[in-house]
Amino acid sequence: MATATAIGWPFVGRHGEVERVSDALDGGLLDAVVLTGSSGVGKTRLAQECLAEAESRGHRVAHVAATASASAVPLSALAPLLPVQMDLTDPHALFEAVRRWLHEQASGRRFVLAVDDVDLLDTVSVALLQFLLADGSLFVIATQRTDTRLPDVLESRWRSGRALRVRLDSLEKQSVETLLHFALGGPVSTAASEALWQASRGNVLYLRELVGCGQRDGTLVCADGVWRLTGPLTDSAGVVELVSRRLHGLDPQQRAVLELLALCEPLAVDDLLRHTPVDVLAELEAQGLIQVRLDGRRQDVTLTHPLHAEALQHAMPRLRARSLLLAQVERVEGYGARRRGDPLMLASWRLDATGTADPTLLVRAASLARFAHDLPRTERLAEAALRHGPDGLASLLLGEALHEQARYAEAEQVLAEATGGGAGPEAFRLVLARSLNLHHGLGDTRAARECLAGADGEAGDPARVAVDALLTGVTDTGAALELLGDAEPGTDPGRVLWLRSRATVLADAGRLADAAVAAERGFARHRQLDYRMVVSHPATQLVVLTEALREQGRLAEAEETAREGFRLAVADGIHSLIGAFPAQLGLVALTRGRVGTAERYFREALAHLRGGGRPPALVSGVTGLVVALAWRGALAADDPLLTLPDGELIAARGRGWALCAVGRQREAGQELRAAGGLAVGQGRLTLAVELLHDALRLGDPAAARELVGVTGVQGDLAAARLAHADAVLRRDPDALAAAARTFEQLGVDLVAAEVLVAAAELYRATGTPRSATACANQAATLVQRCEGARTPGLVTPVGHSPLTAREREVALLVAEGYSSKRIAAELFISVRTVDNHLQSIYTKCGVKNRSELAAVMGTAGAVPVREDERT
Amino acid sequence: MSPEQVALVRDSVRAMGPRMDAVADEFYRRVFARDPSLRAMFAGDLVTQRRKFADELQAIVTAIPDIGAFLDRARLLGARHSGYGVRTGHYRQFRDLLLETFAAELGDAWTEELAVAWHRAYDMVAEAMMMGVPRSTGASFFTR
Numbered sequence A: 001m002a003t004a005t006a007i008g009w010p011f012v013g014r015h016g017e018v019e020r021v022s023d024a025l026d027g028g029l030l031d032a033v034v035l036t037g038s039s040g041v042g043k044t045r046l047a048q049e050c051l052a053e054a055e056s057r058g059h060r061v062a063h064v065a066a067t068a069s070a071s072a073v074p075l076s077a078l079a080p081l082l083p084v085q086m087d088l089t090d091p092h093a094l095f096e097a098v099r100r101w102l103h104e105q106a107s108g109r110r111f112v113l114a115v116d117d118v119d120l121l122d123t124v125s126v127a128l129l130q131f132l133l134a135d136g137s138l139f140v141i142a143t144q145r146t147d148t149r150l151p152d153v154l155e156s157r158w159r160s161g162r163a164l165r166v167r168l169d170s171l172e173k174q175s176v177e178t179l180l181h182f183a184l185g186g187p188v189s190t191a192a193s194e195a196l197w198q199a200s201r202g203n204v205l206y207l208r209e210l211v212g213c214g215q216r217d218g219t220l221v222c223a224d225g226v227w228r229l230t231g232p233l234t235d236s237a238g239v240v241e242l243v244s245r246r247l248h249g250l251d252p253q254q255r256a257v258l259e260l261l262a263l264c265e266p267l268a269v270d271d272l273l274r275h276t277p278v279d280v281l282a283e284l285e286a287q288g289l290i291q292v293r294l295d296g297r298r299q300d301v302t303l304t305h306p307l308h309a310e311a312l313q314h315a316m317p318r319l320r321a322r323s324l325l326l327a328q329v330e331r332v333e334g335y336g337a338r339r340r341g342d343p344l345m346l347a348s349w350r351l352d353a354t355g356t357a358d359p360t361l362l363v364r365a366a367s368l369a370r371f372a373h374d375l376p377r378t379e380r381l382a383e384a385a386l387r388h389g390p391d392g393l394a395s396l397l398l399g400e401a402l403h404e405q406a407r408y409a410e411a412e413q414v415l416a417e418a419t420g421g422g423a424g425p426e427a428f429r430l431v432l433a434r435s436l437n438l439h440h441g442l443g444d445t446r447a448a449r450e451c452l453a454g455a456d457g458e459a460g461d462p463a464r465v466a467v468d469a470l471l472t473g474v475t476d477t478g479a480a481l482e483l484l485g486d487a488e489p490g491t492d493p494g495r496v497l498w499l500r501s502r503a504t505v506l507a508d509a510g511r512l513a514d515a516a517v518a519a520e521r522g523f524a525r526h527r528q529l530d531y532r533m534v535v536s537h538p539a540t541q542l543v544v545l546t547e548a549l550r551e552q553g554r555l556a557e558a559e560e561t562a563r564e565g566f567r568l569a570v571a572d573g574i575h576s577l578i579g580a581f582p583a584q585l586g587l588v589a590l591t592r593g594r595v596g597t598a599e600r601y602f603r604e605a606l607a608h609l610r611g612g613g614r615p616p617a618l619v620s621g622v623t624g625l626v627v628a629l630a631w632r633g634a635l636a637a638d639d640p641l642l643t644l645p646d647g648e649l650i651a652a653r654g655r656g657w658a659l660c661a662v663g664r665q666r667e668a669g670q671e672l673r674a675a676g677g678l679a680v681g682q683g684r685l686t687l688a689v690e691l692l693h694d695a696l697r698l699g700d701p702a703a704a705r706e707l708v709g710v711t712g713v714q715g716d717l718a719a720a721r722l723a724h725a726d727a728v729l730r731r732d733p734d735a736l737a738a739a740a741r742t743f744e745q746l747g748v749d750l751v752a753a754e755v756l757v758a759a760a761e762l763y764r765a766t767g768t769p770r771s772a773t774a775c776a777n778q779a780a781t782l783v784q785r786c787e788g789a790r791t792p793g794l795v796t797p798v799g800h801s802p803l804t805a806r807e808r809e810v811a812l813l814v815a816e817g818y819s820s821k822r823i824a825a826e827l828f829i830s831v832r833t834v835d836n837h838l839q840s841i842y843t844k845c846g847v848k849n850r851s852e853l854a855a856v857m858g859t860a861g862a863v864p865v866r867e868d869e870r871t
Numbered sequence B: 001m002s003p004e005q006v007a008l009v010r011d012s013v014r015a016m017g018p019r020m021d022a023v024a025d026e027f028y029r030r031v032f033a034r035d036p037s038l039r040a041m042f043a044g045d046l047v048t049q050r051r052k053f054a055d056e057l058q059a060i061v062t063a064i065p066d067i068g069a070f071l072d073r074a075r076l077l078g079a080r081h082s083g084y085g086v087r088t089g090h091y092r093q094f095r096d097l098l099l100e101t102f103a104a105e106l107g108d109a110w111t112e113e114l115a116v117a118w119h120r121a122y123d124m125v126a127e128a129m130m131m132g133v134p135r136s137t138g139a140s141f142f143t144r
């Protein structure tokens, strides 16, 4: 009779699964298998068997485990795949080196890598896997506990049919009986196997613990060749409880080995043997607590089950963990850290033990994390490095990680301190990063300028020129374009920054088509860039692109671009950008006249943007929301949103429409026209056209004249706006109708409707009632799409002589239910004047009282809100 | 398996004795009737094959009480079978048909307990066969 030990419990009941995985590997259509199941069900064991099978078919294999502690330093979980000498500062070269190594190893067959608990894998490791999978040189067998999240690279492969998902349930009763018979080496009494089945419910880990427990405490014995129970099984403790009880019963030397493994696994057999007698290891192996994985030339010892690691880590006092880790660090350094991935493991252990490690290594690890857009980890590692003293690169990494997480004030603190630190290789980049954070993050362009002056030594550097131009362009696009020049720099990252600045300034200056080209080019180049210091994320280029497309009237493209940008920003967790794209989508919806949709997008944007700092995106988000509400007539005079910043030009639009919403239409027009004039003076022609056109829509008499003078803004939308102004000046109904058609073709429905209403009015006045009716009808159809918009331009006077602007204001307020007294107060006129206006309005509209007037006014504006009708 | 089941199977093998050949004949008839495509896998002489199968089945279930010998034998046989291209699904097919054949041949003697016992015995054989030959020579790394 074979002695009953727990060594190498036989593999029962899962051969079908091994076959499926092997088929997947052979078939070549799949490149990953995910084994999903609850803890203790046998996922790791299955992965091991699959690896053995693959190895027997000539594949090279390796088995790694992601653990919560190994995730402290990126890539340390994949240490067995990494070159011994590696350059962490150049992730791309590193990835490439791993790829080449795998190719050499694999000799034509895919390398098979098993990854336990893949959900715990750090982002950089995931990025490396993705890289290798895309290359076709790797086949991954991943295990995943039920209810954890699969990394996107595997999830998307599974969705697209390139990965197989195998769900592991607990073993069936027959399999448990067979397993017991094999493992114990003899028949098991019906009562004993029933009790073990009942308790374990087919969870293999639990079954093993129960059997081991029973053997040790003498409840499970072999008499006359048959295994029986002498009493009830150990009371119904859960598996975790059983495990920790068992670990408790070990002698100190055994326990020390297990604890070390729990912190640092896998460890090489030779390392362990240096300080542990072989019989201790043999005993632990015999008890099924540790196992040796043969991985090519390397022999690694691991704990048999992750649950053991968890229980051990949990029970370990902090100080004990610290001293074990440090002792291990000392040993590995003692023999020169020669194995693959050793430097990373050292950093990881040090960090776990002391909260810090070799600063050079930490900075490199932080760069790696930044490369994979793992911002929280970048932050942690860079912070740890800075605890050793000032380090320009570490500050840069930390500052940028904070900036991209939209923590602008914290970023400023870090960057300000570091830029004060004087010269150094990073000094220049720190200055750039800080200026950009001040400008984009804190909305403080003046401080950004002052900061940039600190880098006057690098005056000719394209990156500096780019930032300088960006700041200059806020008040003078002409000067900014002059700074930039037309010659694209030849090298990155200066070029990428230059392209972004240029696109931004061009877009502001009205050269929208040129801006779109520059932004597209910038995006393409930016995407190829591995080095993302200072230049941030490629999606920043898409913000500008969206803007340039929208202002040209290319609305569908603008939407598509904004969605793409949003997707990228969310995928990489770039919070500084996440809010910018909903705001852009809101602006497109506004341009279309979809006021409800716009409101939703702006609210979403604000939810993302509110936080530290006051980035320009926040101002434009608030502005957009105010405009959307004003157009729907849903803005109350005391709305807290109306605390819009005073000085800023982009907020002028919000201020103007807010005035209009409270009945001060004339002032609104003046405000918008004045802001438009200011924008012209600064060369911000795109904004100027938009503002002047808004003023025109509010009936401001001078706006049309100013608007036709602003030529040079590229794109169909600006052309239509100018044509509209021209038609108003000439009082030409046909020209108005034509302009309306252009707006409609662009999808700018609300403005098209307003222009049609004006055309109808003119037709009626010039005695062409039939055309008037046609235009009015068309307008009504378009308004249907505008989700309840009720702008002044939509108000149709029913009488023959059109209402004056003032009369329209009064009429609208009456329709809102305002008393004459309140209207008088709103408009700063006397009650008597209000009543005079009212009489005139009644006559012109052919109504007798307020409620009839409200009904008449309501027909134009009160359209039910409809679902977003994107085209 | 429980000791009772081991005994039941052993006794039934003994009782069947020479009738085992007929069982094997009937079993293979059913196998090929159910899945004619399997015929192609058996290149050698079928009469001999049926005899070998019957002998082996008898020998191997009788070996169950000596678990070491049983495992060695079954795993070797299984390793050869993986060479024949036998897959896990085939083992299931064989089990169902073998139990059906026994039921038909034994009539009233095929009790519920006997059926369960044979089911377990077949599982023992099949699982051991699917394990194949051990990949490493010893189960322990450190005591080798």
Ligand code: HEM
Pocket: B038, B041, B042, B043, B044, B045, B049, B052, B053, B056, B057, B060, B077, B080, B081, B084, B086, B087, B090, B091, B094, B125, B126
């Ligand atoms: C209890 C289960 C089984 C037993 C005891 C068994 C026994 C045997 C024996 C003794 C042989 C003679 C050759 C040798 O020893 O390697 C054999 C051959 C073979 N068996 Fe099985 N077998 C079993 C299950 C299966 C299954 C499930 C299949 C699937 C189709 C299968 C297919 C074959 C084939 C293809 C050969 C080779 C025939 C030839 O060379 O013509 N066997 N089997």
